[in-house]
Amino acid sequence: MATPKHYVVEHLDVELEGWSKLEYLTIATETRPRSESVANSNKPTFHLTSLPRELFENLPEELKAHDNLDATMEEVNKLEGLKAEEVCLLDPRAEKDMCPEDGEVFKWFVFGGILGDDPPRDRTAELRKYGFTGRRLGPVQMTTDTAVRVTRLVVEDKIPLDKVPFVDFPELKVSKNETTEMPFRYVKREDGTPVMPEGMVELIKEDSNKGFLDMM
Numbered sequence: 725m726a727t728p729k730h731y732v733v734e735h736l737d738v739e740l741e742g743w744s745k746l747e748y749l750t751i752a753t754e755t756r757p758r759s760e761s762v763a764n765s766n767k768p769t770f771h772l773t774s775l776p777r778e779l780f781e782n783l784p785e786e787l788k789a790h791d792n793l794d795a796t797m798e799e800v801n802k803l804e805g806l807k808a809e810e811v812c813l814l815d816p817r818a819e820k821d822m823c824p825e826d827g828e829v830f831k832w833f834v835f836g837g838i839l840g841d842d843p844p845r846d847r848t849a850e851l852r853k854y855g856f857t858g859r860r861l862g863p864v865q866m867t868t869d870t871a872v873r874v875t876r877l878v879v880e881d882k883i884p885l886d887k888v889p890f891v892d893f894p895e896l897k898v899s900k901n902e903t904t905e906m907p908f909r910y911v912k913r914e915d916g917t918p919v920m921p922e923g924m925v926e927l928i929k930e931d932s933n934k935g936f937l938d939m940m
C-alpha cells in the first residue's frame with residue numbers, strides 16, 4: 725500500500741478570502757488519496773492548520789464535505805504523527821529546489837496559506853520558526869494551489885521541476901476591452917492556458933471590476 729503524503733496549509737490570514745476558499749477546495753480535491761485502500765482508511769491528506777477560532781467554527785460546508793480534509797486551530801507542528809525530519813517547508817527563499825528524490829525523504833509538505841502579493845512580501849518567513857527543511861519550486865512566486873500541484877507532480881509523479889510546463893504572469897481578459905496580468909507562475913495546460921481553481925477566472929473578473937486587483 726502506498727504511503728500517502730500529507731499536504732499542510734498553515735492559514736496565515738485572519739479571514740478566508742474568496743480566492744483562498746477556491747484554492748483550498750482545489751487542493752482538497754487534488755490531494756484526495758489515489759489508491760482505494762488509502763481512500764478507505766479515511767486518513768486525512770490535506771491539513772488546514774492554525775485556523776482562527778471564528779473560521780474554524782464557520783468553515784464553509786463545501787470544504788467540510790471533503791473527507792480527506794483535517795481542519796484544526798492547532799499549528800502545523802502539533803499534527804498527530806508528524807516527525808520534523810519528514811517535513812518539508814515550501815519556501816520561495818530556500819537554497820535548494822525540490823527534486824523527485826525528495827519524495828523518498830519527506831512525507832509532509834507545508835505551504836503558506838497566504839494570498840500572493842506583488843512584489844512578494846516573504847510572508848512565508850512566518851513558517852521558518854518551525855525549523856523544517858526548506859525547498860524552493862523555482863524563483864517565481866506561485867499561488868498556494870499551484871505550489872501544492874507542482875510539489876505533487878515532482879514528489880509523487882517524479883517529474884523533475886524543469887520538465888513541468890509553466891506559464892508565467894498570464895494575462896486574463898476581465899472585460900471586453902481590459903486584461904489583467906496575474907503576477908504568478910502557473911502549470912500550463914496543453915492549450916497554453918494556466919491551471920486555475922474552478923470559478924477563479926469569474927472571481928478575478930468580479931474583483932477586477934471592483935478595483936480590488938489594483939491593491940495587490
Ligand code: SAM
Nearest residue numbers: 814815816835836840844846847848861866871
Ligand atoms: N508572496 C508570498 C510570500 O509572502 O511568501 C508567496 C506566497 S505564495 C502565494 C503561498 C505559498 O506557496 C508560499 O508560502 C509557499 O509555501 C508556496 N510557494 C509559492 N511559490 C513558491 C516557490 N517558488 N517556491 C516554494 N514555495 C512556493
